[in-house]
Amino acid sequence: xxxxxxxxxxxxxxxxxxxxxxxxxxxxxxxxxxxxxxxxxxxxxxxxxxxxxxxxxxxxxxxxxxxxxxxxxxxxxxxxxxxxxxxxxxxxxx
Amino acid sequence: xxxxxxxxxxxxxxxxxxxxxxxxxxxxxxxxxxxxxxxxxxxxxxxxxxxxxxxxxxxxxxxxxxxxxxxxxxxxxxxxxxxxxxxxxxxxxxxxxxxxxxxxxxxxxxxxxxxxxxxxxxxxxxxxxxxxxxxxxxxxxxxxxxxxxxxxxxxxxxxxxxxxxxxxxxxxxxxxxxxxxxxxxxxxxxxxxxxx
Numbered sequence: 001x002x003x004x005x006x007x008x009x010x011x012x013x014x015x016x017x018x019x020x021x022x023x024x025x026x027x028x029x030x031x032x033x034x035x036x037x038x039x040x041x042x043x044x045x046x047x048x049x050x051x052x053x054x055x056x057x058x059x060x061x062x063x064x065x066x067x068x069x070x071x072x073x074x075x076x077x078x079x080x081x082x083x084x085x086x087x088x089x090x091x092x093x094x
Numbered sequence: 095x096x097x098x099x100x101x102x103x104x105x106x107x108x109x110x111x112x113x114x115x116x117x118x119x120x121x122x123x124x125x126x127x128x129x130x131x132x133x134x135x136x137x138x139x140x141x142x143x144x145x146x147x148x149x150x151x152x153x154x155x156x157x158x159x160x161x162x163x164x165x166x167x168x169x170x171x172x173x174x175x176x177x178x179x180x181x182x183x184x185x186x187x188x189x190x191x192x193x194x195x196x197x198x199x200x201x202x203x204x205x206x207x208x209x210x211x212x213x214x215x216x217x218x219x220x221x222x223x224x225x226x227x228x229x230x231x232x233x234x235x236x237x238x239x240x241x242x243x244x245x246x247x248x249x250x251x252x253x254x255x256x257x258x259x260x261x262x263x264x265x266x267x268x269x270x271x272x273x274x275x276x277x278x279x280x281x282x283x284x285x286x287x288x289x290x
Contacts, residue, residue: 009180010176010177010180011176012173012176012177015169015172015173015176016169018169019165019166019168019169022165023162023165023166026158026161026162026165029284029288030154030155030158030288033154033288034154040288040289041289044284044288044289045284045289047284048280048281048283048284051277051280052277052280052281055168055273055276055277055280056273056277059168059169059171059172059269059273059276060269060270060273060274066107066108066109068107068109068114069109069113069114069117072114072117072118072121073117073120073121073124075121076120076121076122076123076124076125076128077124079121079124079125079128080124080125080128080129083128083129083132084128084132086132
């Protein structure tokens with residue numbers, strides 16, 4: 001596995017690797033903003049989603065947590081869906 | 095020894111109550127910010143400031159730097175938690191203060207950005223776009239300020255008490271809160287600043 005976090009051991013190197021990876025994605029996002037207009041929103045949403053998942057999974061350790069905590073966090077997303085749906089509906093996107 | 099120090103919390107889920115409560119709180123924060131960002135996206139195009147468009151106002155290179163600073167603060171926070179877990183309390187304390195410093199740099203950048211916008215004519219009452227923008231980024235900034243205060247308070251108390259269990263839970267909760275601030279900014283940076 002790319003980033004395996006072992007608890008109660010010094011994982012600082014792994015965390016630094018993850019941070020470098022996140023920085024590269026951020027740099028790529030800004031570069032895309034200046035260089036392309038082709039499907040820019042879609043690409044940026046995907047890239048920020050990747051960053052989001054990495055921070056939640058590895059920095060917040062959710063990947064290694066119990067299923068109940070994963071469900072709790074997922075609940076927030078499920079409850080957010082109506083807001084996004086209303087937004088799309090009002091803007092005639094769907 | 096008092097009964098309070100030996101009595102364990104009732105944890106039928108196998109997860110500490112504090113941790114469970116923290117994750118529920120973070121889940122509610124996700125809903126809260128999803129609503130705020132939706133409001134911003136909804137009102138983004140409703141402005142009446144002549145040439146003042148979001149694209150013309152935003153200084154992307156500057157905001158990218160402040161976003162990078164906040165991202166690095168997530169690294170320093172996770173390092174602090176990591177060193178606490180391996181019982182290297184001195185390093186944990188150093189990284190906690192480094193996180194507080196980076197959080198302060200981020201907030202300073204946000205204040206500078208606000209000053210520039212206000213000088214350009216964009217205020218919280220100048221247009222619906224202005225209200226939505228200052229509300230979304232301001233509420234996030236307030237979360238960062240609260241986080242910085244909690245970081246300084248926790249870091250300052252770390253050397254005073256030897257109650258490792260209490261601090262272990264506090265640092266874990268604080269780390270979760272700080273990372274949540276970071277993930278919210280990841281979404282705000284993309285949705286508010288980058289998406290045309």
